[in-house]
Amino acid sequence: MVKIEAKSLEDAYLQAAHELSCSVTELDIVVIQQPKKKILGMLGKNAIIVANCKVKVQSQLKDNPTVPSVSAKKSSTVEPVTDHKNEAGVEKVSETLTPIPASEAQENRESKSNTSLSIKTILPEFLSKKEDKTKSSFEVTKKVNKVIDNFFEDKPTSKDITTTVKNEVNDLFEKLCLSLNAVEVSAYDDTTLLIEFSGEDAALLIGKEGYRYKALSYMLFNWINSKYKMQLRLEIAEFLKNQEESVARYLMAIYDEIDAEGNSQTKVLDGVLIQIALQLLRERYHNKYVAIRSTRDGGKYIIINDYNKY
Secondary structure (H helix, E strand, C coil), X not given: CEEEXXXXXXXXXXXXHHHXXXXXXXXXXXXXECCECCECCECCECEEEEEXXXXXXXXXXXXXXXXXXXXXXXXXXXXXXXXXXXXXXXXXXXXXCCCCCHHHHHHHHHHHHHHHHHHHHHHHHHHHHHHHHHHHHHHHHHHHHHHHHHHHCCCCCHHHHHHHHHHHHXXXXXXXXXXXXXXXXXXXXXXXXXXXXXXXXXXXXXXHHHXXXXXXXXXXXXXXXXXXXXXXXXXXXXXXXXXXXXXXXXXXXXXXXXXXXXXXXXXXXXXXXXXXXXXXXXHHCCCCEEEEEECCCCCEXXXXXXXXXX
């Protein structure tokens, strides 16, 4: 049994046949590793095989093991020569081949059988070690391929993202039974998209106490953020503008309390109101600790304090 490594399976077969001194058709072959071409000059793999020459056992030896393996006798005797040759000292020569005993023939067959079965004994251990190396090599190859794909991938620009989102959002809402104007999508800043809904039925997308607005904002944000890694600013029939003005009026009293005492907290705010208030407070008091806290009932409010107290 031999282990062969070559650039291709064909070369490995030929090399195994040469080393075992037999024909390729007489080989018992197990392919350990398929060859793989190189990518950018690296990550190539050679073919690896384990081969053994098939053992041919005569059917007569199986049926009757007592029959000698060599049954033919070659007997060659020099006939008596003329008297003058005998006088010259030429002696008779007798050459005989004797049969091989049955026990010795049986030992030869067992030896060949053990040789042919040794591949089955060694192969499982060899494959188990090879499997670990193959898995490790596969993981490295997968990571390298991912890096290469990401390197050559063209990243969309902000203009491309805006155009794509606008087309897809309009395609979606054209199928609804609502009277809406074309949805406008623009870049609010480098990391945020502004999506604006308007039209006769736009207010229906807001819902009572803004519950539809929250649901639509949640769905659009998850799509845009997961696909384009951007934030969302959703405006429906000036709903967001009105909410911002309402929060700004409410925060006037909070501003006065913070300026006088150095700390304060808001009432429980819901949905988009808490985000608007958080943004306005952090813009005004960037040197203070401004954070959202939760009540036992799940409500949310904002606290404003000095950093050295936390």
